[in-house]
Amino acid sequence: xxxxxxxxxxxxxxxxxxxxxxxxxxxxxxxxxxxxxxxxxxxxxxxxxxxxxxxxxxxxxxxxxxxxxxxxxxxxxxxxxxxxxxxxxxxxxxxxxxxxxxxxxxxxxxxx
Numbered sequence: 728x729x730x731x732x733x734x735x736x737x738x739x740x741x742x743x744x745x746x747x748x749x750x751x752x753x754x755x756x757x758x759x760x761x762x763x764x765x766x767x768x769x770x771x772x773x774x775x776x777x778x779x780x781x782x783x784x785x786x787x788x789x790x791x792x793x794x795x796x797x798x799x800x801x802x803x804x805x806x807x808x809x810x811x812x813x814x815x816x817x818x819x820x821x822x823x824x825x826x827x828x829x830x831x832x833x834x835x836x837x838x839x
Contacts, residue, residue: 735759735773737766737786749773753780767791 732754740749740761749766750758750773757777761770761784771784 731772731783732780734783734785737784740773740784749784751782753778755780763791767793 735751737749740751740759742748743750743760746760748760748762750760753759753775755775755778757775759773759775759780759782761773766784766786766788769788771786773782773784775781
């Protein structure tokens with residue numbers, strides 16, 4: 728993206744502990760926001776949720792390389808792993824119940 732409203736150093740932005748984002752005032756009255764996870768992923772664009780303006784954040788990506796995933800991402804990741812294990816169990820159960828016979832399958836008529 729080539730058109731930024733401004734380039735702001737991370738030191739000039741404020742940390743919002745509740746929303747877990749850095750923010751900076753936008754001319755529309757809202758504020759630009761970028762998370763620490765985004766910065767760790769080399770995303771240097773802060774967006775305003777109320778208008779189309781964006782700013783480029785000047786920061787050192789190495790300061791954020793060890794950033795742990797957000798709490799919400801942790802919960803989803805754990806659930807995803809459990810779901811994957813459950814699907815493997817279902818697959819194994821289906822194989823145990825599978826029977827193979829020498830009978831020819833019955834013809835099934837389907838109207839189109």
